[in-house]
Amino acid sequence: MASRKNPAAQAPSALGNIVAFVATSIVAGIVAAGLLVPPAAATGLAANASIGWFKDLPAQMEAGPMSRASTVVARDGTEIATFYAQNRTPVGLDEISPHMEAAILAIEDRDFYEHGGVDLGGILRALGNNIIHPDARQGASTITQQYVNNLLIDSQVRAGEEATTIGADKGYTDKIKEIKLALSMEQELSKDEILEGYLNMVLFGGQNYGVEAAAQYYWGIPASDLSISQAAVLAGMVQSPNYYDPAANPEAATERRNIVLDTMLTTGAITPEEHAAAAAEPIEVDLHPTNSGCTAAEIAPYFCDYVENSILQDSAFGETPEERLKTLQLGGLTITTTLDIEAQRAAQESVNETQPRDDNPDNVSTALVSLEPSNGDIVAMAQNTYYSTAEGDSNTTYNFNVDSWMGGAGGFQVGSTYKPLTYAAWLDAGNGAEDEIDASQTKWPADYRWKASCLERGYKIEPGRNNDGFEIQNAESGYTREMEADFGLYNSINTAIYAMAEDLDLCDIGEISESLGIVNGKNGEPVDTTVLSSLLGGSVDISPMTMARAYSAFANRGVMCEPRALERVVDYTGKEYDIPETSCERVISEDVADGVNFALNQTLIRGSGWQREIGLPGASAAKTGTTDNSTQTWMVGYTKGLATASWVGNYEFGSRSLNGLSIGGERTTGDDWVDGSTYAGAQWQRFMRDVARDYDTDEFEEPDDDVLEGRNGTSEPG
Helix, strand or coil: CCCCCCCCCCCCCHHHHHHHHHHHHHHHHHHHHHHHCCHHHCCHHHCCCHHHHHHHCCCCCCCCCCCECEEEECCCCCEEEEECCCECCCCCHHHCCHHHHHHHHHHHCCCCCCCCCCCHHHHHHHHHHHHHCCCCCCCCCCHHHHHHHHHHHHHHHHCCCCCCCCCCCCCHHHHHHHHHHHHHHHHHCCHHHHHHHHHHHCECCCCEECHHHHHHHHHCCCHHHCCHHHHHHHHHHCCCCCCCCCCCCHHHHHHHHHHHHHHHHHHCCCCHHHHHHHHHCCCCCCCCCCCCCHHHCCCCHHHHHHHHHHHHCCHHHCCCHHHHHHHHHHECEEEEECCCHHHHHHHHHHHHHHCCCCCCCCCCEEEEEEECCCCCEEEEEEECCECCCCCCCCECCCECCCCHHHCECCCECCHHHHHHHHHHHHHHCCCCCCCEEECCCCEECCCCEEECCCCCCCEEECCCCCCCCEECCCCCCCCCCEEEHHHHHHCCCHHHHHHHHHCCCHHHHHHHHHHCCCECCCCCCECCCCCHHHHHCCCCCECHHHHHHHHHHHHCCCEEECCECEEEEEECCCCECCCCCCCEEECCCHHHHHHHHHHHHHHHHHCCCHHHCCCCCCCCEEEEEECHHHCCEEEEEECCCCEEEEEEECCCCCCCCCCCCEECCEECCCCCCCCCCCHHHHHHHHHHHHHHHHCCCCCCCCCCHHHHHCCCCCCCCC
């Protein structure tokens, strides 16, 4: 950057030498007075630890790092959201209108390029005023001194301290501090560097810091395009940013602008003709608010919220949540995420097509989340609500897709999408996918002992509601009979699942469930599979993210990867933060995964989700889920490249049936009823048809004979 010569650092003017001499003399006098006056007698100028503060001052004052906004971007660099406590976009002096430079120098420091950091005339004038009018103090601060104060305020904010200038109510001691640091800065930086830093640092009303942010906010233009009138408006705001805000107080802003224009004319910065034209120009603003955080995200606001929670819970960004928030809002981070913009658009379109958020008379909720099984990268996260704290049926900041500790709703009952866990335990115990099972039993005696080795007695008794035994029923008639195990799963036959569970240890099902990371989304506790209703997904609330992760282990042949939203985080200096890397581990065997894939693949061909195929007959698998009375409905399915959980249900009305409600402009009537394949299935299907082929769609491996026929050497009913 080309810069004018710094008279203080290179060829000081006579005035600069005088100022430096006077300032140095004042400083030396204060130091001498402080050293000679005993602490017990220190009053007036020496009060408040006059010796201590001086010894603690830095010998040099340089332009340290200023607070900057952080930006969240998708994997392709598309901006998702910004976070800031101070809206600031630093630019070079060559990117700032010359009119702005002229206006700020005219009104704030017309001798900026002549003095050495402090203005002798201003000091003497302020000194006289403060002696005569102690209740109406003047500061007489140059731009250099103001820049010093702003840097100190910024460093205090970043450190979590109370933000005050060193001379908020400038006494003599404060003034000496200010002079010392300003003189030091002038020895380190050129005049252009100081002016550039100041114009990027100073407040221009609200949360707009720096001239670029202000120009964008008030007129939607870069700082380089500021006109004479616009520059004068901004320069006039420095004295009192909120009072002279042209949007809030246009009359005061106009009066102040004209004072700036008069000063610019006096200093020769503008011609009389330019002055007359600018003064006659009405102040018209075209506000372009840049809201901070996820409420301003036009795409993927709930994924944004997940990213924010990930950072606020990661010690890499600070020891405490407060420190992490400061890092996010002030640290100038570029947060590159795993989000696939095209997949996200498809997800949002799919959930809105299921139930539009702007036309939702019965307040039906929808959500969808998708991740890559091979690495856990989250590619899309959507729901049919607006991310907002404002009142309104379609407004919420709760993320339907994730657990409560990640800002989520905490999940919902998952219905039959839990059944593959029992089936996985069946295969893990050495049974075969094609083993014949007796699915005719619908009732067990009150004293029946279900094997449960993790309980004290080694078994579980489920006496039923009236001590008349445990009883279940199927959703449809005609299935209380013998059948192959995989048939029972892909057709979602309740009696088939309990026929398998009867031959298993309930605690083994629990171990499979826990190994697949399935937990209660409200409290993080694993599912207690000794509660028999849990085998049908009816005992706890589980989040879509958790279900997508569990099913991803099937897609990845038994290896499960933790969901991951952050790909890279680097601040504006180039510092890179340590973030969780891809974390994967084997949780079930390849054989078990292959067996589950073999069965769930049939769901989309001839099972409960046959109408939801996606044109990948050998490379896709899924499971439908419906809770009692169609309160919550699901479709969780996958290819090798994507695992996607789709949910349609009730967030606010947990026990309400979806039957008869307005969903997508239709209402079920008569014998029609809502199940997992109806709306949740259609939602999953739309998304996967649009996106699945962008990822791995290789066909699943064929199960070994041991998986199909069982290692126990039997295919007879258990």
